[in-house]
Amino acid sequence: LRSMVIAIDGPAGAGKSTVARAVARRLGLRYLDTGAMYRAVTLWVLRNGVSLTDERAVSAAARHVVDILDLALAPDHPAVRLDGVDVTDAVRGPEVTQAVSAVSAVPEVRSVLVGRQRELIGDGGIVVEGRDIGTTVWPTAAVKIFLTADSRVRAARRHADTVAARGTTDVDDVHDDLRRRDQLDQSRAASPLTAAADAVVLDSTDLDVDAVLDRILSLVAERL
Numbered sequence: 001l002r003s004m005v006i007a008i009d010g011p012a013g014a015g016k017s018t019v020a021r022a023v024a025r026r027l028g029l030r031y032l033d034t035g036a037m038y039r040a041v042t043l044w045v046l047r048n049g050v051s052l053t054d055e056r057a058v059s060a061a062a063r064h065v066v067d068i069l070d071l072a073l074a075p076d077h078p079a080v081r082l083d084g085v086d087v088t089d090a091v092r093g094p095e096v097t098q099a100v101s102a103v104s105a106v107p108e109v110r111s112v113l114v115g116r117q118r119e120l121i122g123d124g125g126i127v128v129e130g131r132d133i134g135t136t137v138w139p140t141a142a143v144k145i146f147l148t149a150d151s152r153v154r155a156a157r158r159h160a161d162t163v164a165a166r167g168t169t170d171v172d173d174v175h176d177d178l179r180r181r182d183q184l185d186q187s188r189a190a191s192p193l194t195a196a197a198d199a200v201v202l203d204s205t206d207l208d209v210d211a212v213l214d215r216i217l218s219l220v221a222e223r224l
């Protein structure tokens with residue numbers, strides 16, 4: 001278990017973060033949210049007036065950000081810091097969410113971040129969530145989950161989170177945003193969102209968090 005890598009991939013709003021953190025907590029493993037890394041680069045790009053269509057400048061931003069990025073890999077308090085400043089909440093803001101798929105489609109951004117992700121995974125003992133963990137970042141992961149759910153259900157869950165966090169938003173807008181992001185993430189040339197051939201596909205449309213957690217824990221037990 002102490003060297004195991006558990007990869008959890010899937011589209012936006014499938015419940016990856018909740019489930020990945022719960023798995024890490026239960027097994028005493030570290031937790032890496034790779035989406036937070038793409039979001040941190042995007043935040044820096046937006047704050048520094050870099051054009052989203054300038055691939056060279058966006059790539060340079062990614063190289064800079066990995067040097068000033070500090071991630072707490074604790075499942076209870078995953079934190080993101082840039083230059084020592086906490087940006088954990090800022091990276092989840094709507095402007096970042098809107099722009100992140102454009103940034104993450106830049107091949108050089110991906111190679112920089114994937115390199116850092118591999119360093120952080122190191123000797124394992126970690127649950128890693130993202131889009132391309134089982135396919136690209138760590139294809140030898142002992143357990144690979146592709147977590148998905150009906151897009152309407154994903155939008156409704158995300159909507160409930162946003163309402164709790166910052167007041168009302170329209171569930172149809174959340175649905176449109178998820179579908180747009182899925183579409184961009186699935187259609188990009190560089191390591192698109194897709195299930196690894198050997199991933200276990202879990203559809204959480206009709207499953208609650210505990211049911212998904214139980215299923216993953218039993219897969220882990222099988223691989224020990």
Ligand code: C5P
Nearest residue numbers: 034035036038100101104130131132181
């Ligand atoms: O998981 P989260 O919604 O925070 O991810 C934000 C975005 O980062 C995704 O929509 C995707 O564009 C990108 N991403 C990625 N590869 C990963 C993780 C996230 O391209 N491994």
